[in-house]
Amino acid sequence: MIVSVLSPKGGCGKSTTTLMLATVFAENKDLSIAIVDADPRQSLARVWQSKRSEDTHGPLPFTVISDTSDSTILDTLDDAGERFDLVFVDLEGVAGLMASYAASSSDMCIIPMRPSALDGDAAGSALKMVRDAGRAARRDVKSYILITQTDAAIVTTSYKEVLAELDASGVNRFKTELMRRAPFERVMAEGRTIFELQKNVSVQRAINNAVQLGIEMADVMEASE
Numbered sequence: 001m002i003v004s005v006l007s008p009k010g011g012c013g014k015s016t017t018t019l020m021l022a023t024v025f026a027e028n029k030d031l032s033i034a035i036v037d038a039d040p041r042q043s044l045a046r047v048w049q050s051k052r053s054e055d056t057h058g059p060l061p062f063t064v065i066s067d068t069s070d071s072t073i074l075d076t077l078d079d080a081g082e083r084f085d086l087v088f089v090d091l092e093g094v095a096g097l098m099a100s101y102a103a104s105s106s107d108m109c110i111i112p113m114r115p116s117a118l119d120g121d122a123a124g125s126a127l128k129m130v131r132d133a134g135r136a137a138r139r140d141v142k143s144y145i146l147i148t149q150t151d152a153a154i155v156t157t158s159y160k161e162v163l164a165e166l167d168a169s170g171v172n173r174f175k176t177e178l179m180r181r182a183p184f185e186r187v188m189a190e191g192r193t194i195f196e197l198q199k200n201v202s203v204q205r206a207i208n209n210a211v212q213l214g215i216e217m218a219d220v221m222e223a224s225e
């Protein structure tokens, strides 16, 4: 199964979502998990991994594959789809051939968005792109919006408006949100997985949040089989 995490909006949480979901699913030792980093900035394959190699955390619980080329990504995804039970694809924050190819190879696309009008607009473009890519490939590619970086303490007007609009439009959305939590940022800074951070209340909350998202995603996958 291939799951692409995409949106043309920079900074909406694609790489963080990819890393969290791969980490959470890798807890199930019966599953083989890979991340394909298709973003030329290589947030996971280069930046995150280079921080990690300075550390002594032992082997990664998932495989990281790097491919940033339009001309090879379809082969890379076909191959990864054969070799691994679950493949997460992290994409650059632009609309383009790479994102369309990834979407057309995917069973599911996750579209992260912060609760803002601008992210909502970008998510709308991503939804259309995935629909078109699925049509072109004659394949049923499901899209799910994931609300990210919401503040656990404050419910803003913009948040309420964006959610009301989303739910009225009938698009699929994960009920679990990836809240704004410091540990989600620490994993990037430290090259660790969320389970490798020094345990405290805040880390445990972030773990619970990520696990909850994984459970909801697993339920959705099971329901669509």
Ligand SMILES: Nc1ncnc2c1ncn2[C@@H]1O[C@H](COP(=O)(O)OP(=O)(O)OP(=O)(O)O)[C@@H](O)[C@H]1O
Pocket: 009, 010, 011, 012, 013, 014, 015, 016, 017, 039, 043, 091, 092, 093, 148, 149, 150, 178, 179, 180, 181, 182, 184, 185, 186, 188
């Ligand atoms: N839920 C969160 N809580 C706290 N910080 C977050 C969260 N999600 C993302 N961030 C931080 O916000 C920044 C952007 O996140 P991320 O790199 O995941 O976005 P992206 O969509 O992959 O961006 P790009 O389009 O540049 O690839 C990073 O510094 C990340 O650590």
Ligand SMILES: [Mg+2]
Pocket: 014, 015, 016, 039, 043, 090, 091, 092
């Ligand atoms: Mg990224």
